[in-house]
Amino acid sequence: MVDIAERQPNAVTMAKRRGLSEAWFAWLLILPALAFIGVIVAWPLLETIRLSFTNADLGGESWVGLANYQKLLSTPKFYEIVGRTFFWMVLSVSFKMIMGLIGATLLNAAVPGRALFRMLIMPPWIIPIAIGCIGWLWLYNGQFGFLAGMSQRIGILNGPFEFLAYRNSAFYSAIVTDVWVGTPMVSLFFLAAMQGVSRDLYEAAWVDGASRWYRFRRITIPQIMPVIVSMALLSAIWTFNSFEIIWILTQGGPRGGTTTMIIDTYKTAIGNFKFGDGAARAVAIVVILGLFSLLYMGLLNRVNKHYGVK
Amino acid sequence: MATLNLQNITKSFGSAAVLHGIDLAIKDKEFVVFVGPSGCGKSTLLRIVAGLELATSGQIIIDGSDVSALAPVHRGISMVFQSYALYPHLTVFENIAFPLRVQKMADTELNSRVGKAAEILKLTDKMDLKPGQLSGGQRQRVAIGRSIVRNPKVFLFDEPLSNLDAALRGDMRVELSQLHRNLDATMVYVTHDQIEAMTMAHRIVVLSAGRVEQFGTPMELYHHPATRFVATFIGQPNMNLVPGTVQGSDANGLTVALEGGGQMTLPVDAGTARKGDRVEVGMRPENIALGTGLSMKVRVLERLGGVSITYGELPSGQRFCAALPGDAAVTESGTIGLTINAADCHVFDAKGNVMRRRMAPALAA
Structure with missing residues (x-):
């Protein structure tokens, strides 16, 4: 018996035809959410951690370690x-x-x-x-x-x-x-x-x-x-x-x-x-x-x- | 153990009356089943006996004393719920011990009672498990265990097997019957399943629309249903009801002309029936055999092996069912001739009341 799903071109098979692997296609789908989290959460967090190793104030900043x-x-x-x-x-x-x-x-x-x-x-x-x-x-x-x-x-x-x-x-x-x-x-x-x-x-x-x-x-x-x-x-x-x-x-x-x-x-x-x-x-x-x-x-x-x- | 008497119990929810004056006398050590279709009031009646609902009027008398106004715990009853009502956070042991913990019973007595209940219900090796780790049947046994440890006067069961699959339900029926014999207790059991009622009960209370239709032994209900409702409710497949007109009555019984042709003289006490009265003749599918008399066009044939349930129509268009031998020479969409012994027929008047059959099988006495 032929599986109907095999004959229907779904998003993944269409992506394959265009030369994208399944993994890459998945990453493509996650990307907008990842970018959003990156801008809203990850970047400020990393920036805060970086700042904590500096003496940043209104006059500028320099690295002070711990x-x-x-x-x-x-x-x-x-x-x-x-x-x-x-x-x-x-x-x-x-x-x-x-x-x-x-x-x-x-x-x-x-x-x-x-x-x-x-x-x-x-x-x-x-x-x-x-x-x-x-x-x-x-x-x-x-x-x-x-x-x-x-x-x-x-x-x-x-x-x-x-x-x-x-x-x-x-x-x-x-x-x-x-x-x-x-x-x-x-x-x-x-x-x-x-x-x-x-x-x-x-x-x-x-x-x-x-x-x-x-x-x-x-x-x-x-x-x-x-x-x-x-x-x-x-x-x-x-x-x-x-x-x-x-x-x-x-x-x-x-x-x-x-x-x-x-x-x-x-x-x-x-x-x-x-x-x-x-x-x-x-x-x-x-x-x-x-x-x-x-x-x-x-x-x-x-x-x-x-x-x-x- | 104890007797249970219900006297003129009524119950209304707002303007909706659900029980209309129920009178029942349940004997000591009797296993009584309340049976009826959904919404007939059987669960409400049980909850009134338990004290979970208050009757609008009437008395509940357990072992001679009026408990109508008492809280459930003081009535000497215990109840097994349809959902089992086990405490998911407690072990099997603690679930069974719960009523005794409430009473602040000493540990030695508590351990011995719980141990005894677990032994009766074969739960000894499950005591440390939580309800979530048990099968449906085991959970049901824990719920029963919880009701046993209190040594109640009357056990109440509210559709306890409804959540189990068919095979397990069969096993549990046998177990419950054995339990009743072991405990020698008065038990009241609610179900909508007539097979449970027929197999387990000493006596069955058939309820319909808040009224007792009949209270009797299973075979009494089967052979001498008091009303058309009981006749069609008890017995599987359902009894056929063929409309007819009274032609007259004599010493041999009542002569009825069946709708769609044919005439039968039925050995029943005709009472006040007169010529021209409309009646219904009840024929149980299992009393019907191949022969001559009624002709039926077969629509659906269910061959169950030992028996062939044959559904079809009489010439009048009336639906009809016959339980024929397993290998009966019948084909779907064929026409067959059927016969029934007049002594096996039931007759109901226009109000649905039965005319008593004269020939009664020995067991129905």
């Missing part, structure tokens, strides 16, 4: 910033996960008006971060802000309090805003995962006498664990790199109290025009996030295997 890295690694402040960035990430992601889980559970509950609640949770995610942050700037304002006003009214504060004027309160205020922005998406992912859990599992557990909390702990959590792990790791990467929120609220201040690695990099490279030093900081971020991605892949595989996801 000097930028040596300087960076011997600055105590750098370690302080790395520590703060991790603290920022762990705290913010933890809250996003907990709030996301609570939100998803509530949204998944069979209550009247559920669809409306699902819509109402969206705005923090939908409205542009800059606009949301300006709203929060007003909330945190010591003279006119809702938070300071309300705190005085219920007796927590004796007078005006500028939330963004002190190192600690500014840091935690920025965390609150970051959690506010990040929670809706986490909630929606968790909600989708919860809706994928078979109702039979809950009914079977109910017949066996499992309480609501027991079912949540022994069925819901394990069933959505792969999604929890994925979201935690992705959210960690995004939070690590979170720039706009801090920049709009505090620009890394006061006195560096909210300066994370990404803010530090920006301030060094763009604020102080020390492109070489900034590039070294950027490369440090790439290395840390690269390790994170490896961890992510490994952990996700293990979790999927453990929780019976194919």
